[in-house]
Amino acid sequence: MGGLLRNALEPWHLLVVAIVVVVLFGSKKLPDTARSLGKSMRILKSEAKAMKADGEAAPEATVVRTEQAGTAAERPTTPAER
Structure with missing residues (x-):
């Protein structure tokens, strides 16, 4: 198989x-297709970099929605609360 590839x-x-x-x-x-592909690749790269930075900054921060007396309350949770 190695010889084939x-x-x-x-x-x-x-x-x-x-x-x-x-x-x-x-x-x-x-040219327009290549330009669009280049823009898309730049956007993808910047979004991936932003997601990586967000993941390193707060890896365990999530928001949990709870119902209390008919209203929704949002509160951040810690890993111990999960």
Whole structure:
């Protein structure tokens, strides 16, 4: 099995993928598609970084909703209360 995956992605594979992308999207839409993909990747990267920072800052902070006399009250909990 290792021999099959050793040379799985050769330069001509990339050329075929590039030709298929140009045929599917057309040469006029390709720059807009690439620009949109770049923006999406930047957003994804910043959101992942923010989630990681939030996770490190308060790994155990959650909000629990409880019903008290017909009104909802929110209070943060600690791991010991769970």
